[in-house]
Amino acid sequence: MGRLVELRAEQQEVLRRQSDFGPLLWAEWSFAAVLTLVLLALLAEAHAFSGTRFRHRWNPPLALAVLLLAGGAVALAVFTVLTRAALAYARDQLTPALKGDAIPKAGAAVAARLAGTGFRAAAADWIWAGGLLLAALVLLGLQPRISEYRVSRVRAAATRRSRLPRPRALAAVAGCLVLLAGAGTYAVQATGWHGSVTLLANWTGSEQEEFQRQVIDTFERKYHIHVVYQGSSAESQVLTADVQSGTPPDVAVLPGPGELAGYAGKGLLAPLDDVVRPAGFAPTWVPKVTGPDGVAHTYWVPIKTDLKSTVWYPPARVTAAGVPKAARTPASWCLGMASDATSGWPGSDWIEDILLQQSGPAVYREWVNGTRKWTDRAVRRAWTTWGQMVGAGQAPYARTALTSSYDDAAKRATTPGSGCELEHQASFARGTRDFVHSADVIPGADTSAAPRWEVSGDLAAVLHDTPQSHRLIAFLASEQAQRAWAGTQAGFSVQHTVLAGYPGGDSTAGRIAGTLRDPGVVRCYDASDAMPSAVRDAFALAVLRYLAEPSALDDELRALDDASVRAHAETTGLTSVCSGPGT
Template structure:
């Protein structure tokens, strides 16, 4: 009795419980599949680029790229939840040109050449920035309106040129003696696709210091012949300073050495060179850190320099190619005092933003503070790097000519004649002014205009 009722009673729940467990397992499997499917959809959306993303091309690689990511990009991504697809290249002009030609340019680009950017603006590849950026925060020559009254770029990072670096412990008398000794100069002309620009820096600076900003500006505007006495003498003075065409070992070293390694012999034993004519950024190189590098303005070392002295400057200029919502946010952010200050405080460069107080790093390096103050000093004349402001074809030919001249200074007349011919090519875009507070704004498309012969 007890067995049957017990058996019957046990059998009934067993019959009902089987389908319930199968149902639970089925629901569980379905839910799991839906979760996997949802994750796959998210991954797919991101893979298709539907997550808010802005593409950025710049020339920073290595440590500079790391500083840029840590100080600028990552805070932007955290704040706005927008991914920055960054591409760093030492040949960014060539990369950008190829991307534009292919119809796939980045949203935002950082270039060193306002001349190159002016050409892109003329071709309608750039978008105006005055609705996104307060250009009064920067001023001339950093954020200059063009002929259509639009501003197309602003500086994220600035550097001071017209500088000669030397190791701590070198006195004034020794410095004056060494300036005229070619073997004392650390020269490196190599820079990949842009090799030769250290030579253009030299010639530009000599011209600026010898003849002042008026002559410099006319030359950069395409109105002063390359064969003028002023320009020719700048080339020959550079020849005499660094020994162009002289000691084969010196010339070979200069031609084969990458610019970023030119200062390495400063701390070698025995010391291989003593002086380097280079922009402020070079102070971050290991050799000048070890040597506790000091600087003098070029004007103090060139006998007969014009008074008052002027400063050649350069900048990494931000421009907008696609006005997407996320690209606009990045532009506003890069132009902000916070972003500019963050980059400057890494001592990777300087900001000329009026809202950023000149300072250098957490400890405030004396050399950094001094250079920052000079960049921001409204009583000083600042002229943008001449070759960077020239049309790209002229810029590139100028750089190539300095390499040829260093090895064969007897070719100077032919080189200058070729540069004159190229500069007179119709259709080139020349900037009207490159010095602060001088000239005016406006693209000058077409022929280079009246040129002194």
């Protein structure tokens, strides 16, 4: 509940920031208004002077310039007022705590009120073309009068003839206007913003800053599309609320293909068959999912991936040969289960990895797809194996694990004298440590078949299909973005061309990259991420309860069976969670 209160405060701050003009924007608009009024006054004075000095009541170009400037200024002012009012309305509607039917009603009302905001914001691009046209009209209105003034003392007849421009002069002016219009159009296309796209992801803090610098800034410079980024450690909950309110982001990045498959089955995701080519990624990361039209499509793009099934150890304190012996003692394991709204996932990662190593990919796939029960002997064995390894139910170990975050566990694993040195974690936690395959330490692991590795990834999907969101998802799938983002992270890109470029060798990164591209190993997607979101959440909670009270395991497994039956009846399952020999 505390995390939900904090999340609501974060969302309200985002709402306030996105709906508030702020003092700088008000100052800019005020300065622009003053300049517009000054220019309007000067143009009116020039028109009046022209009529008085040269005895022509109207100077058509200058009159048109006055009307253009006045009309444009009024239109922009009206658009600004309407936009400001719409943003204030959105803030007033979304700030109170909403419940039940009030959530989708408020979302629909806000969406309807903001429907024209994009068009009004794009009107700012007209300033470029309008400014060029204004300059051309002023030049056309003043230049003949200046020439007329210069020669009036010499030749009155020539002065009178100059009032009617010659055909060649008219052609020259027309040509200049065409060039100016073309230059203005090009300037607008080259320098103006071509709309915006909203993006929800789980990167915050330094990761968000790096993603902004490496990926978003590059995209904005290249395509002139503004990316409105929202980072949240509880992105699944945020996305669920946004979908229920009818205001989902254009693009979302999630770790769970099971959750995305559920959205795809309901018709909430846009197919990406034209973006994700079959030859670009292995089917583990881009499986086909049947949509509401009854046709299988690709619905997401993997941005980066992590290798799991890894047990990390500090070489200065433990040797690779000594890891299996140390793993038999619960005190050797650095385990932290707390992770805000997703607490429990370090334990669920352990259990699904143990099942994969003990029982193989076929049993693993059946369990993920809901065709093998949680009370099945193989699944129950994975739970009890983990409990024995980490000391489930034993107060010193269980208490420390339940009250520590996974970040705390990683710090203890690298701190001499902390009392533990081994950690089961994905490749993003490697640091200066080395790793062994988890099958080397799991009791009863089947090492006779091809090596089995669990993997995970960050997957981008489109919930609101627009030209801007399509452009962004295509960029995220490109080699440029994949190489830029994965190159700054502990994770790896699994796009074939990028993955092939990672160095090999015996280094930690080389061994991980070699495993990801080795055709002789089995790679299975993180089971809880591939399950429906309701099952994933129930799994994480059951892990916490089992760690505290292992005697209640059978009750927990029966409850998970019930949750699995309900969830799989409502969502489209993944048919491909493993790839490699024998799958």
